[in-house]
Amino acid sequence: MEIRRGTFQDFERVVELLRLVFPQDERGYYFGFLRFDPFFHPRDMWVATDGKEVVSCLWVLRRLFFDGERFLLGGGIANVATHPDFRGKGLASSLLEEAILQSKKEGLSFLILVTEIPAFYGRFGFQDLGKFVAYLKPQEGFTLALSRVGEEEILSAYEAFYRRMKLLVPFRNLGYLRSMQACNRYSSRFREGKKVASFRKVGGVVGYFLEKEADIEVFDFFSKGNRSNLLQILQSLGKPLRLFHHPVVLRHLGIPFSRDRETVMVLYLRAFSGEVYLPVADYF
Missing domain, CATH: 3.40.630 (Aminopeptidase)
Structure with a gap:
């Protein structure tokens, strides 16, 4: 099993996996990031492959945050999915660990996500902000x-x-x-x-x-x-x-x-003052 950054060539296969796991969202939702998101690049997808197929993925969507005085670069963890045949092997955990490590190296101030399984992300140091x-x-x-x-x-x-x-x-x-x-x-x-x-x-x-x-x-x-x-x-x-x-x-x-039944969680990668808030309209 190989864990690496995504490429343009991976994008279609990643979308196929996401549509399998989240059929309620249309293909246009995922392709919208590629077409419209000014920050998105396929290298911000993390993928696990079995040699031919993408069997697990995780996105880090870069976002600038602002409080009227300063800008901070954060990352939104989104589109975490594993093929049903490959679950229980720790792939999502491995992708998340790699994403956290590289986000620190690349100078992001924090990672933020929306989830219904806070206990899982709490194991990696994410704190519950609530929704x-x-x-x-x-x-x-x-x-x-x-x-x-x-x-x-x-x-x-x-x-x-x-x-x-x-x-x-x-x-x-x-x-x-x-x-x-x-x-x-x-x-x-x-x-x-x-x-x-x-x-x-x-x-x-x-x-x-x-x-x-x-x-x-x-x-x-x-x-x-x-x-x-x-x-x-x-x-x-x-x-x-x-x-x-x-x-x-x-x-x-x-x-x-x-x-609410789901919640917002944040992992601080460096120290700073201020309170982070992700409006629902900005959820990914």
Whole structure:
């Protein structure tokens, strides 16, 4: 068994493996990284091969994080998969160990991931940051509609909001924003039937919304100004809301919240100050 970095020649075989393990996500999701992600290169895939076939894989998606003052380079562990015939042989662990070792050598500040099996990643030193969700009932009496929002407005509101919150979040520019939305169109996380999550705004609040028949999922929300009525604006959408955000924001709004079934974990590769936050809209 050989463990090595991926190549362009491996990409199709890696996607075939991922589609076998995660059939709910379309091929376009994985090819979206190759086509649109400004940071992605196949060498950031780690693969295990039995000589002919890719039987296990793991991606490290490089991401710049920003808190308004500085940039830090992090890596997102994603698309971890092993062929059913090769499970129980420690391949995913070997790939993860190699990815951690090389990420340290290449100067990444941390690795971050989303998982439902935190105990596995905890063995490698990952710490549980949590993923938190709140539920809101609509406000009776009037209803506002979501409207289109321009890219520049999204970016300026996003930066201003998270600067105020003093959180280290993925740095979004036009290229990254378009890449994220292009990939998310094919992800089962951000789709329900023909409905796809998108950036919209309401009353000056910008969010990444998936408007479904019965309710609305809000994967990120922010505003440029310090809006004291942000909660009331969201409740005016006329449907129950499922909100995902950092505990600092949810506490600020006075909303009860709980942990989701999956969680976010981080492995710090070097010391730095500040709190890392990965909005659900940026999940990989």
